[in-house]
Amino acid sequence: MGLIRIDATAEVLRGLHDIPDLYLVKPTVVDLGADRYRVSAYAPESVIPELEARGAEVRVLMSTQAIDQFHNEVANDIAPPPPDT
Amino acid sequence: MPPPYPEITAPLRAHQIEDALADLAASFPTLCTRTVFSGKTAEGRSHSYVKIAKGSGNRPAVLVIGGIHGREWAPPDALVAFARNLLVGFQAGADISFPTMTVTPLVGPVVTYRAWTIKAADVKAIVETLDLYLFPLVNPDGREFDLTSLSEPGWRKNRRPQAGGEFGVDLNRNFNIIWKFEDYFDVALYNASYGEDPASTSPAEDTFRGPSEHSEQETRNVESLLDTLPIGYFVDVHMAGRNVLFSWGLEENGNDPLMNFQNQATFKGKRDGLIAGDPALPAGRTDYKEFLPDDLPHRVRSRAELIARAMHDEILRSANGGTIPAASTAQRTHSEYKVGQSAFLYLPLAGPSSGCADDYACSRQFLLANRKPIFAYTLESGHDEEQGFHCAYTSPPGHFRKINREIHAALLGILKVAVSARKKSGPCLIATATMGDPGHPDVVFLRTLRDQRLRATPFGTRVADVLDRLYYRVSPAVARWLDRHPAARGAVRVAVIRPLVAALRRALGPGPAGR
Numbered sequence: 051m052g053l054i055r056i057d058a059t060a061e062v063l064r065g066l067h068d069i070p071d072l073y074l075v076k077p078t079v080v081d082l083g084a085d086r087y088r089v090s091a092y093a094p095e096s097v098i099p100e101l102e103a104r105g106a107e108v109r110v111l112m113s114t115q116a117i118d119q120f121h122n123e124v125a126n127d128i129a130p131p132p133p134d135t
Numbered sequence: 136m137p138p139p140y141p142e143i144t145a146p147l148r149a150h151q152i153e154d155a156l157a158d159l160a161a162s163f164p165t166l167c168t169r170t171v172f173s174g175k176t177a178e179g180r181s182h183s184y185v186k187i188a189k190g191s192g193n194r195p196a197v198l199v200i201g202g203i204h205g206r207e208w209a210p211p212d213a214l215v216a217f218a219r220n221l222l223v224g225f226q227a228g229a230d231i232s233f234p235t236m237t238v239t240p241l242v243g244p245v246v247t248y249r250a251w252t253i254k255a256a257d258v259k260a261i262v263e264t265l266d267l268y269l270f271p272l273v274n275p276d277g278r279e280f281d282l283t284s285l286s287e288p289g290w291r292k293n294r295r296p297q298a299g300g301e302f303g304v305d306l307n308r309n310f311n312i313i314w315k316f317e318d319y320f321d322v323a324l325y326n327a328s329y330g331e332d333p334a335s336t337s338p339a340e341d342t343f344r345g346p347s348e349h350s351e352q353e354t355r356n357v358e359s360l361l362d363t364l365p366i367g368y369f370v371d372v373h374m375a376g377r378n379v380l381f382s383w384g385l386e387e388n389g390n391d392p393l394m395n396f397q398n399q400a401t402f403k404g405k406r407d408g409l410i411a412g413d414p415a416l417p418a419g420r421t422d423y424k425e426f427l428p429d430d431l432p433h434r435v436r437s438r439a440e441l442i443a444r445a446m447h448d449e450i451l452r453s454a455n456g457g458t459i460p461a462a463s464t465a466q467r468t469h470s471e472y473k474v475g476q477s478a479f480l481y482l483p484l485a486g487p488s489s490g491c492a493d494d495y496a497c498s499r500q501f502l503l504a505n506r507k508p509i510f511a512y513t514l515e516s517g518h519d520e521e522q523g524f525h526c527a528y529t530s531p532p533g534h535f536r537k538i539n540r541e542i543h544a545a546l547l548g549i550l551k552v553a554v555s556a557r558k559k560s561g562p563c564l565i566a567t568a569t570m571g572d573p574g575h576p577d578v579v580f581l582r583t584l585r586d587q588r589l590r591a592t593p594f595g596t597r598v599a600d601v602l603d604r605l606y607y608r609v610s611p612a613v614a615r616w617l618d619r620h621p622a623a624r625g626a627v628r629v630a631v632i633r634p635l636v637a638a639l640r641r642a643l644g645p646g647p648a649g650r
Contacts, residue, residue, distance in 0.1 A: 051287040053241075053523055060483035067330045073288040073341075075523060076481045077376030077515045080473075089484065090375075090519030092288035111241045111519055120527065121285040127145035127528065128282055 051092045052114045058106035059085050065104065072097050138162065140219045143535070144528050146208040146282060147215065149180060149275035155215045156185050156271070163222045165189070166262065172359075174352040176276045177295035182353075184270035184360070187221055189262050195553045196266040196365045199546060200357060201372040203306050203492060205277020206289025206524040209517055209535055210372035213542040214271035220543070221267075224258040231258060233453070233540050238469070238533030240520035246465045249456030251540065253547055257554075264554045268364060273353050274306055289524045293353055297338035297346070304345035306353050307371075308334035308490040312498050313385055313396055314348035316489035318403055325408040325486065328415050333408070333489040344490050361496050362503070368442075368510050368553050369496035372542060375517035375524055377472045379446050379545065381439040382427070382497035382511045384477030384488050387411060388436055389424020396425065396498065408486045410479045425478075427497075431584075431643075433508035435500070441595075442510050442552050443474045449548030450541050469520070470541065477513060512549070516542050555595075568614035569628045577636040584639065 051071070056063070063079075066072060071094055078090040090111070093101075098108050112120070147155070160169035171183040188194070199217075201210030220231045231253040239245050261267065272278060276294035284290065292303025313319045316333040326332060334344040349355050360366070382388075385396060387410055393401065406423045409416050416422055429436035451459045454470035461467060473480060477494070478487040488494075496511035517526055521534040528535040566578045585602075589595045617624045 053287070053519060055242075055519060063484055064330055074484060075288070075375060075519065076485045077373070077378055078519050078523075079376075079481050079484050087483065090523060092523070109242075112522065117287055120522070120525070123530070124145065124525075124528075125285060129145070129148050129151055131148065132150040 051094055052110055052117060053090065053112040054093055054098070055088060055090050055109045055111055056101060056106050057082065057086060057088050057109075058101075058104070060087060062105050063087055063089060066101070066106075069093075069097060069100060072101075138219070138223045140216075140223070143212045143216060143539075146528065147212050148282060149182075149272060149279050152202075152211055152215055152272045152275070153181065153183060156183055156218070159185060159218055159222060163226065166222055166225065167218070172352075172356045174356065176274075176352055177293065178276045178279070180275045180279075182272060182275050182356070184268055185218060187218060187262060187267045187269065188265065189225070194264060194266050195367050195557050196268065197368040197370075197550060197553050198268045198270065198360055198364065198366045198496075199370045199372065200270040200273050200492065202272035202278055203274055203353070203357075203371060204291045204373060204524075205274050205279075205281040205293070206291055207374040208281075208524065209374055209526050209538040210542065211272040211278065212535070213516070213539040214269050214372065216539055217543055217546060218269050218271075220253075221258060221262060224253070224255060225262045228255055228259070230255050231543070233543070236533055236536055236540075238521075238537045239531040240469060240518075241522065241531070242520045243469075244465075246469050248454055248466060248537070248540075251453045251456055251544075253543065257547065257551060260554045261550045264557055265550060266364075267550070268360065268366070270357070270360065273357060277303065287525070291341045292343065293351055295351060297343070299338055301338035301343075303338075303343065304351050304354075305334070305342045306351055307492055308342050308344040308488065309349060309351050309354045310358065310490045310492055310495035311348040312490060312495040314344060314490040316344075318399065319385075319396070319489070320406045320408050320487075321404055324415065324417075328409060328413070329484070329486050333487055348490070357492055358495060361499055365506070366496065366499070366509065368549055369493065370512045370514055370546065370549060371492045371496075372514045372516060374515060374526070374538070375519065375521070376515035377470075377518050378480055378513075378515040379443045379472050379474045380477040380480055380493070380513040380515070381443040381474075382477060382493055383425045384491050384494045384513075386423055386425035386478055386487050388427045388476060388478075390426065390429060390436075391424065392426050392428075394424055394426050395501065397501065406487075410482065410486075431580075435508045435510070438508070439510050440474070440476075442549055443512060445552050446512070446514070446545040446548035447472050447474050449544040449551075453540050453544035469518075469537075472541075472545075510549075514542065514545050516545075565610050565613050565617065565627070566632055568617040569624050569632050571624075577632055580636055580640065584643070 073092040075090045080088045101108050159167045169185045201214045224231045233251045235250045237247045281290040292305050335342040427436045454466040493511040493513045500507040500509040517538045526534040589599045
């Protein structure tokens with residue numbers, strides 16, 4: 051999954067619940083005024099055309115590939131498990 | 136590991152956090168005590184909290200928790216860092232220093248933040264005035280699963296096996312506060328507005344509330360602290376979103392005592408979950424609002440927001456070397472936390488929630504004798520431009536470092552309030568001399584206004600301190616003079632004190648009666 055930012059109207063945002071694999075991070079919602087809101091979400095890039103078809107503007111903050119690379123780096127950085135596990 | 140402690144450069148494993156707390160208790164035995172909960176998690180992990188305090192007696196108590204959601208990396212680490220910094224700073228009598236830093240957000244150019252310090256005097260006041268309880272990692276199983284599976288959007292719940300082969304309960308929907316939401320809300324109305332329920336009843340979902348209220352060991356651990364310790368201030372640190380949320384999260388705050396979570400006889404299934412003015416409220420129906428008192432001396436509703444704003448302001452100061460940055464600056468833009476009531480800060484996507492830690496904390500003041508007031512908060516730290524739940528600790532640079540600083544700042548904001556709330560000024564000499572009795576209702580009103588209302592925030596405390604210094608330079612002599620001149624006393628009473636008190640009562644409410 052990638053990390054994306056979605057700008058849309060309230061009606062569009064409320065209608066996104068039915069999109070599989072789209073995970074809205076609700077605490078990030080910001081009121082942009084004029085019935086436009088911004089919220090971040092995790093989703094595969096394949097979801098973006100559907101979002102745009104519903105009237106949302108989408109910006110990719112981190113691609114799936116970039117996140118995978120980040121995970122690989124973190125896996126090397128975090129400590130090993132405790133010795134007794 | 137004795138101090139100095141290294142900078143945290145990767146999310147800490149659950150056992151590292153436990154080791155860190157044990158180390159602090161061993162390294163600072165007169166200042167820090169660690170308590171291990173007797174119950175273990177589903178995966179057999181122990182977890183613990185620390186109390187940081189020098190001195191004893193009846194002191195304001197503050198509980199800060201983190202890591203209730205496994206995937207939210209920064210809060211547990213920041214709370215470990217906060218405990219370390221407080222203890223090292225106190226013992227050394229030194230400031231806690233945050234050097235100049237540059238942060239690379241996912242959007243926009245690199246931002247430079249000036250050095251910022253928590254003053255040694257503030258560290259001293261916090262440790263010597265408060266009982267500070269830090270519980271950095273509520274959900275160690277969830278964190279371990281998240282750190283070892285490394286996927287997005289990460290793992291939110293704990294890891295206890297559930298029906299249907301599913302795993303985990305959302306601990307922040309599992310607390311014993313309107314847990315069974317269908318008994319409280321008009322669920323059809325709620326669902327029509329938000330497209331989902333206040334919590335999920337499906338074990339497959341991220342917000343699964345659990346098989347019963349406080350079914351989870353982790354939940355019961357937090358509840359036990361809130362039930363047994365005299366907590367007056369509570370902060371649940373989460374991520375991500377840059378929000379400071381104050382109670383209630385059950386519904387919009389209101390002033391009708393009958394509208395309260397205990398009144399099921401009248402409101403069972405009738406809470407609408409809508410903000411005032413929402414056209415979705417059926418015609419002729421009264422908008423339900425959850426009671427939160429605003430009467431003197433505690434002014435819970437007003438002060439709840441004032442304290443949230445104190446946290447917000449301290450975060451902004453931390454972004455600019457100790458002064459709030461100008462509105463147009465990058466430091467301001469990237470450090471601006473929204474302040475709002477929990478129930479409706481996430482409109483239009485979400486409304487009130489059930490079974491949350493902050494609401495459980497807030498509810499204690501209505502259910503436990505002598506526990507009023509309690510101020511409860513959720514801090515949503517971090518942001519999508521800092522990689523959401525899984526912030527970077529090293530590259531891109533600065534994400535965790537910035538979030539860590541913001542959490543320190545927010546906690547400093549509320550802890551300074553807790554410290555200042557304990558501070559009291561001296562008697563109202565002139566008013567007492569004029570009215571002839573320190574228990575006169577007008578004298579009590581003025582004293583309460585100064586000690587409770589004005590001292591509700593760090594800024595108000597500074598104002599009160601300045602006024603105190605000026606007042607006590609002249610007031611003893613004036614009071615003695617008034618004692619000797621009955622006619623002047625009567626004139627001051629009629630021309631100054633009574634009109635002043637009447638005006639203040641009109642503006643601020645009646646306040647306590649005195650004797």
